[in-house]
Amino acid sequence: MGIPLPAVRASVTEALSGAIGTGSQNPWPPGGAAAGYSAPVAYYNGGMSLLSILEFPDPRLRTRAAPVSVFDARLRQFVADMFETMYAANGVGLAATQVNVHQQVLVIDMSDERNQPLALINAEIVEKDGAQVYQEGCLSFPGVYADVTRALKVKVKAHDMDGKEFTYEAEGPLAVAVQHEMDHLAGKVFVDYLSPLKRSLLLKRLEKQRKQAAGA
Ligand code: NI
Numbered sequence: 001m002g003i004p005l006p007a008v009r010a011s012v013t014e015a016l017s018g019a020i021g022t023g024s025q026n027p028w029p030p031g032g033a034a035a036g037y038s039a040p041v042a043y044y045n046g047g048m049s050l051l052s053i054l055e056f057p058d059p060r061l062r063t064r065a066a067p068v069s070v071f072d073a074r075l076r077q078f079v080a081d082m083f084e085t086m087y088a089a090n091g092v093g094l095a096a097t098q099v100n101v102h103q104q105v106l107v108i109d110m111s112d113e114r115n116q117p118l119a120l121i122n123a124e125i126v127e128k129d130g131a132q133v134y135q136e137g138c139l140s141f142p143g144v145y146a147d148v149t150r151a152l153k154v155k156v157k158a159h160d161m162d163g164k165e166f167t168y169e170a171e172g173p174l175a176v177a178v179q180h181e182m183d184h185l186a187g188k189v190f191v192d193y194l195s196p197l198k199r200s201l202l203l204k205r206l207e208k209q210r211k212q213a214a215g216a
Contacts, residue, residue, distance in 0.1 A: 048084040051099035056140050056189060056206070065102045065185040067122045071163035079119050079161060082107045087114055091139045093177045095184030098140050106181035110174050120158040120168065123182055127155040134176045136190045143209035144202050148193045150179045
């Protein structure tokens with residue numbers, strides 16, 4: 001749909017193809033578990049791993065992520081793992097907060113073909129314009145959806161995986177995804193925008209979905 005792909009795409013694709021095979025023995029961020037990286041490895045797939053996704057109301061979802069300062073092969077591996085995890089869960093976006101890594105990394109792919117990976121590191125909104133209502137879901141809230149009002153267009157400044165700064169403009173659903181994932185990195189979730197009544201109805205539905213999924 002004419003969405004410009006940022007320069008980061010080539011390196012994401014490279015990472016996705018397993019070309020950067022540092023493996024999960026060498027997790028990012030540097031410092032490993034002490035720095036908050038504790039995602040269990042579900043399986044190995046060409047050097048990538050599925051990360052486990054925190055679900056609401058896990059208090060760790062309220063953590064504010066720190067800026068990334070080290071751009072290395074381990075960061076690329078982490079980004080590849082985030083894409084793998086997002087695609088495996090049929091999601092369109094994932095923030096590092098959701099896999100219990102509190103660094104400013106987010107990934108998005110809104111394409112039907114699942115071939116337009118976008119990774120934004122240290123993203124900051126520099127301009128926003130207009131408003132839209134969009135029905136949002138979230139991998140941390142499986143099976144529930146709600147209408148949220150956000151800016152129609154956003155312009156962000158971000159780093160690519162080599163630490164190079166670029167600007168990225170998004171509009172419509174893609175702008176929703178950017179704002180939703182950036183909220184996660186600030187410890188916010190989409191239900192924070194709902195009225196208390198709507199939020200409690202949605203959380204009841206979430207509980208019901210969870211019981212059904214558990215086979216109760
Ligand atoms: Ni989410």
